[in-house]
Amino acid sequence: MIHLCRLISIISALGFVLGLAANNAVARDLRLATTTSTDNSGLLRFLLPRFEAAHAITVRVISVGTGKALKLGENGDVDAVLVHSRPDEDRFIAQGHGVNRRDVMYNDFVIVGPAGDPAALRGGRDAIEAFARIADMQASFVSRGDDSGTHKMEVRYWVELGIQPTENAGYRAAGRGMGEVLLMASELSAYALTDRATYYAMKDKLDLQILVEGDTRLFNPYGAMAVNPAKYSDINFDDAMRFIEWLTSAQGQQAISEFKIDGKQLFFPNAAR
Amino acid sequence: MELIETTRQALELLVSGDSGLWRIVWVSLKISVGALILISPLAIAAGYLLATQSFPGRRLIVVITQALFAFPTVVVGLLLYMLLSRQGPLGSLQLLFTQTAMMIGQMLIAAPILVAFTLSAVQGADPRVRETAIVLGAGRLRTALTVLGEVRFGVMAAVFNGFGRVISEVGCALMVGGNIAGMTRNMPTAIALETTKGEFAQGVALGIVLMALALGVNFAMSWAQGAGAQRQ
Numbered sequence: 246m247i248h249l250c251r252l253i254s255i256i257s258a259l260g261f262v263l264g265l266a267a268n269n270a271v272a273r274d275l276r277l278a279t280t281t282s283t284d285n286s287g288l289l290r291f292l293l294p295r296f297e298a299a300h301a302i303t304v305r306v307i308s309v310g311t312g313k314a315l316k317l318g319e320n321g322d323v324d325a326v327l328v329h330s331r332p333d334e335d336r337f338i339a340q341g342h343g344v345n346r347r348d349v350m351y352n353d354f355v356i357v358g359p360a361g362d363p364a365a366l367r368g369g370r371d372a373i374e375a376f377a378r379i380a381d382m383q384a385s386f387v388s389r390g391d392d393s394g395t396h397k398m399e400v401r402y403w404v405e406l407g408i409q410p411t412e413n414a415g416y417r418a419a420g421r422g423m424g425e426v427l428l429m430a431s432e433l434s435a436y437a438l439t440d441r442a443t444y445y446a447m448k449d450k451l452d453l454q455i456l457v458e459g460d461t462r463l464f465n466p467y468g469a470m471a472v473n474p475a476k477y478s479d480i481n482f483d484d485a486m487r488f489i490e491w492l493t494s495a496q497g498q499q500a501i502s503e504f505k506i507d508g509k510q511l512f513f514p515n516a517a518r
Numbered sequence: 519m520e521l522i523e524t525t526r527q528a529l530e531l532l533v534s535g536d537s538g539l540w541r542i543v544w545v546s547l548k549i550s551v552g553a554l555i556l557i558s559p560l561a562i563a564a565g566y567l568l569a570t571q572s573f574p575g576r577r578l579i580v581v582i583t584q585a586l587f588a589f590p591t592v593v594v595g596l597l598l599y600m601l602l603s604r605q606g607p608l609g610s611l612q613l614l615f616t617q618t619a620m621m622i623g624q625m626l627i628a629a630p631i632l633v634a635f636t637l638s639a640v641q642g643a644d645p646r647v648r649e650t651a652i653v654l655g656a657g658r659l660r661t662a663l664t665v666l667g668e669v670r671f672g673v674m675a676a677v678f679n680g681f682g683r684v685i686s687e688v689g690c691a692l693m694v695g696g697n698i699a700g701m702t703r704n705m706p707t708a709i710a711l712e713t714t715k716g717e718f719a720q721g722v723a724l725g726i727v728l729m730a731l732a733l734g735v736n737f738a739m740s741w742a743q744g745a746g747a748q749r750q
Contacts, residue, residue, distance in 0.1 A: 419697060
C-alpha cells in the first residue's frame, strides 16, 4: 500500500514537471531589447497590443540604451533587438550576432535649451553649427554619456567639429536616460540633444524649448534584427522573425504612423517594401 | 567564460591605475568621509544627550531615531530632490546635482545610525564613570568627553557603521547627484551605469574596490567591538 502511494506520488510529480516543460515550449514569450526612447515615448504600448492580438505572441520588453540592447542580443538574453545606431547595428550583423536587419522607421532629434538661450541657437537649422556655438560660449550642456544611440549621435557631432566636449566647463556627462537628462538640463538651465518623442512626452515638466530642428543629420533611423539562431539554439527565432515581419508590413508601418502625442506624429515608417 | 574575461579586464584596470576609475573612487571617498566628518560630532552629541538627559519627549525621539534606521534611502533622495529642485523651497541655492547635495543626503542617511549606536554605547557604559567625573568637579563638556572616551570603541563602531551604509548607497546619490562624470559619479552610481551600458569590466573593478572597503570597514568595526568588549 505504501509502495503504491509512493509510486502514485512519483508519477504525479513527473507528470507535473513534464506538464510544466510542455507548457513552456508552447507559450514562449518573445523577448525584445529596445531603447528607452521607444518605450518612454509610449510607442511600444501603442504598437505591441496590435501585434500581440494579430499573432497571439506575448512580447516582453527590456528597455535599455542601444549599447546594452545589442549586448543583450549578443549574449542571447533576448530574441530580437530594435535600436537606433546604424554603425553598431551593421557591426552586430557582421560579427554574426544577428540576422535579418530591416529598416523600420525614423524619428528626429532636436536641440533643446533654456528660454534665455545664452548661445543664441534659436531658429537655427544646422546642428553642427549649434554645437560649435555651445562649445564657443562654454554653455552648459547635459550629455547622456551612457553609450546610448542618442549619445553616439552627439559624439559624432563633436568628432566632426574636432572638439573635445569635456574641455567645456559647462559640459555634464550624466550617464542616465533621456528623461532624467531632460530634467537635469531643465534644472541646470542647460542645453541638451533629445529625441522629439521624449521631449513632447515630458514637455509639461520642463523649462526647456526646442531651439534647433529640421537638420537631416538629426534624423534618427531605427532598425530591427533577430538574434542569430545559429549561435543560440534555444532562441525564439520564429517569433522574432514574425515580429520584424509585422513591423515592416503595411499594417505595422501604418500603426507606426498613427502613433501621435498631442496630435503630432513622432515616428515615420521607412521600411523597404 | 565571460565572467573570467571580465574579471581579468577589471583587475587590469585596477592595476594600470586607470584615471577615470580612481577619480570615481576619490569622489566616493571625498563625499562619504566629508559627510561623516560633518555629521558625526552633531550626531554623537545627540546620542550622548539622549542617553544621559531626561526630558519630555525623549522616549519618542529615541523611537523615531530607531525607526529612521529603516528609512529607505530613495525616499531621502526624493525629499531632498524636491527641496533642492528649482521649484523647491531651497531651489535658489542651486545645490541639486552637486557633491554638496550628495553629502547632505549621506549625512541624513548616516545620522540615525550614529545617534542610535552612540546612545546604546553610552547607556552600556559603567554609570560610575559619569558619576565620578561629576563628583571630581568636571564640567558638563568634560564629563561628556570622559564618558565618550570610555566608550570610544562603541562610538567608533557607530562611525564605521555609518560609513559602510553611505559608501555603498546608490538611490539617494543617483537622484540628487545625477551621476555626472567626474563630479557626482561615485562608485555605486558608476556601477549602476556601467551595467546599463553593458560594460562590465569597470563595474566589476569598482565593485572590487567597494567590497574591499566594505570588508575593511567591517573588520575595523569587529576589531573596535572586540577591543571594547575586552576592556569591560
